[in-house]
Amino acid sequence: MWNGRGLLLLHELRMRGTIAAVAAALNYSASTISHQLRQLEREVGVDLLAPEGRGLRLTSAGEAVARHAQGMLAAQESLHGDLATLAPSAAPLRIAALQTSARTLIPRMLDALPGYRVEVIVTPPEHGLFETEAGAFDLAMAEQYPGHTRPHRAGLDRELLGRDPIRLAVGARSGVRALGEAREAAWVMEPEGTAARAWTVQQCRAAGFEPDVRYEATDLSAHLRLIAAGHAVGLIPGLALAAEEAELRLIDLPGAPRRDVFTAARLSARALPGVRAARAALADAFAALPQT
Template sequence: MYDLHRLRLLRELSHRGTLAAVADALGYSPSAVSRQLGILEREVGMSLLEPAGRGVRLTPAARTLVVRTERIVRELEQAEAEIAGMRTDLVGVIRVATFQTAAHGLVLDTIARLQRNHPRLTVEFTHLEAEATVPALLARDFDLVLSEQYPGNPPVPHPGVMMSTLAEDPLLLAIPTAWDAKSLKDLAEAPWVMEPPHTAPRTWTAAACRAAGFEPDVRFETADLSLHTAIVSKGLAAAFLPMLAQNPSPHMRLLPTGEHRTITLAIRAGSDSNPALQAFTTTIRSL
């Protein structure tokens, strides 16, 4: 029988991409990871890794082993959830990956309620870039992930991940109160603040302006939506803001766009029956 520890190292490599990344995540040296995978190759009797530039890639035999190992890991996670369900109180640590506005508007309140109701349950969260969330979830760096999808950018399904809609967050047009503008078309000559290029919010906001007949004059770029609010309030630019992100200001007017972003919640298949995760999801949905 193949060694499960070594199989999980191979699985980690499939998710993290490099021996160095596996070593860093698990607290080993790269040479120790390489040595264990070499032993696994001898157990299997076939090559599992092949050179790819400066790194390595998995062979077909290795990919077959990873698929089977994923099933084993899901079964173990299900067993962990069932054992947790036998306890009379909730204990342990939940690791959450989230984006900025969900952290401010949803996660902090959820943590506060859980601390009152389940004092032995700890919730940790990390602000993580969107493109890294699902790989980090599958690699077990996190137990639960909150992410956002803008119109025209639906989530990509991933085997082993269960994703559900948490909330629909209206998208608003934010305009300085001193400006005499009543719609998006009135802002063709206006300066804008937008998120950085190649992000889903930027793609949507630029497309909305183009649909209104103009190319936006982007003067300011930042992923910090509280800074968007400050820039609009000071009369420096217009912006699109999700309802969850906006802070009321007498110097800013908000107009509906008729569009919304979707806030999603993702967990690994097999962990959905874990009582601690159920407590988190129940609490965040009740806000």
């Protein structure tokens, strides 16, 4: 039998690229990881790793063994799901949540899951999806903007929660009446590299101008405060407005765009009772939201 921990670490190395990244994700020391991988190499009898610059890369044999490890881990997780239907587990349900869901969907979901220990981390969907595939989360929430599809990861199963309208938000006293009239306004947006930022900039360019982005924040509550105070304008999804009381004026965009809000779970974890229950609770919470 090959070293199960070594197989897990080889799989993590294939996912994350460096021993330092694996060490940070699993809270192991780099020396412990290197020792386990060397032990696995001795057990397998072939070189699994080769030097590359200051780091290591997987050899062709290493890639093959890492794929085997991924299948082994998926089968183990699927078995845990089967066992959990017979004898519920006390293991925590780990969820990567969208920031816009933290004040709306997440509290309703927790109300519907009193028998589970649920751990929620609000994190960008780019990070949440990757870490869910890697095994750090059981379920991730993410969004996809019109015309800006996210990569479909082969190991993840998606379920649509709903479609969320996006509108231009301006202060109550603003004279802006359409997107094209916001060319002179100060804008607030999410950071560079996010799907929301890229989509918003594209909408502005399609309207004939380059936005003057003066404010940047991941927290959409901060966006809403700046907009309500008259210091900025921004494109805001309806989910961000559901639990807010800021005085804003919302302006429809051409084509009435909506973002898709979805959950993603590993194929081997989607049958886990906790994952099924969380998905059902989130879908119910989304359906119960007031129309914004």
